[in-house]
Amino acid sequence: MTRIVCIGECMVEMAPLDSAATYRMGFAGDTLNTAWYLARLLGDRAEIGYFTAVGTDSVSDQMLGFLGSAGIDTSSILRRADRTLGLYMIQLQDGERSFSYWRSHSAARTLAQSGDDISTALRGAGIAYFSGITLAILPPEDRAHLSRALEVFRSAGGTVVFDPNLRPKLWGDPQDMTQAIMDAAGLSDIVLPSHEDEATWFGDQSPEDTARRYAQQGAGIVLVKNGPGEMIVHNGAGLSRHQPEQVSAVIDTTAAGDSFNAGFLASHIAGEPLDQAIAAGARLAARVVTYRGALVEEAVLGHELAG
Numbered sequence: 001m002t003r004i005v006c007i008g009e010c011m012v013e014m015a016p017l018d019s020a021a022t023y024r025m026g027f028a029g030d031t032l033n034t035a036w037y038l039a040r041l042l043g044d045r046a047e048i049g050y051f052t053a054v055g056t057d058s059v060s061d062q063m064l065g066f067l068g069s070a071g072i073d074t075s076s077i078l079r080r081a082d083r084t085l086g087l088y089m090i091q092l093q094d095g096e097r098s099f100s101y102w103r104s105h106s107a108a109r110t111l112a113q114s115g116d117d118i119s120t121a122l123r124g125a126g127i128a129y130f131s132g133i134t135l136a137i138l139p140p141e142d143r144a145h146l147s148r149a150l151e152v153f154r155s156a157g158g159t160v161v162f163d164p165n166l167r168p169k170l171w172g173d174p175q176d177m178t179q180a181i182m183d184a185a186g187l188s189d190i191v192l193p194s195h196e197d198e199a200t201w202f203g204d205q206s207p208e209d210t211a212r213r214y215a216q217q218g219a220g221i222v223l224v225k226n227g228p229g230e231m232i233v234h235n236g237a238g239l240s241r242h243q244p245e246q247v248s249a250v251i252d253t254t255a256a257g258d259s260f261n262a263g264f265l266a267s268h269i270a271g272e273p274l275d276q277a278i279a280a281g282a283r284l285a286a287r288v289v290t291y292r293g294a295l296v297e298e299a300v301l302g303h304e305l306a307g
């Protein structure tokens, strides 16, 4: 059975209910969203682990309980007595969502203090999944520990999957971001960028440019998402184009890319051909964007019926 380990930060999410002064607490974060969808899609056909660091307080316990009840293995998650979870709050104004973050001292920022912890978490895994946000929250020396652990994992036959998920606000200097992202792509087998962000920060003129730039780093599969636009894939066979499902009433694009990645990977590890795996990712994301929030149970049920 394949074990997939997602590495990154899961935060407390405070989302407004109808009355703007009342908030509901949840848990979310890009790599966690992908882990959650993978666990929901694959059930007992795979083991999905999450690797991060959390506190020893009760909200950290609640988060572990939440992950566990979603079928995600939390046994290698680190506990830090002097830190707790990062938090973000969603504000709604005239229907537009804005986000405020309290994450600069989160426990997750310490997840790569020792490369050995990461190697332990990856023991027995076939796939390691991480993102540009995972990199952004780490001090540079810890980022090197993560890279080294991923290199060792890969040289022992593991597959490394990376979503660049560019978040310039988390980086002091955009050049540090672009350099770290390209370095990480260089040790990845599958890279899953979104063209819009890439165009802004790397100057790519087209999704094809994005695909070629990452392919030159050595990734065997580069799959460039582009919102409702055509996706471009670069693999050993060259470039190919794939239309995502059309969605007439988009409600909330939160976790579109994260759920896409899960739908794609779930199908890919089941041995489906690339074009079917891409269609599966797009089918799941198309359902996710028709609901509010990151983790959409209804989208998964629909996906299983459709798949």
Ligand code: ADP
Binding pocket: 194, 195, 225, 226, 227, 228, 231, 244, 245, 246, 247, 250, 253, 254, 255, 256, 257, 258, 260, 281, 282, 283, 285, 286, 289
């Ligand atoms: P991210 O959430 O990382 O910015 P994208 O916006 O590129 O990612 O979207 C990821 C995938 O989600 C797309 O490839 C597509 O399959 C689906 N998707 C996103 N937005 C839409 C949309 N408006 N209509 C249909 N599908 C969408």
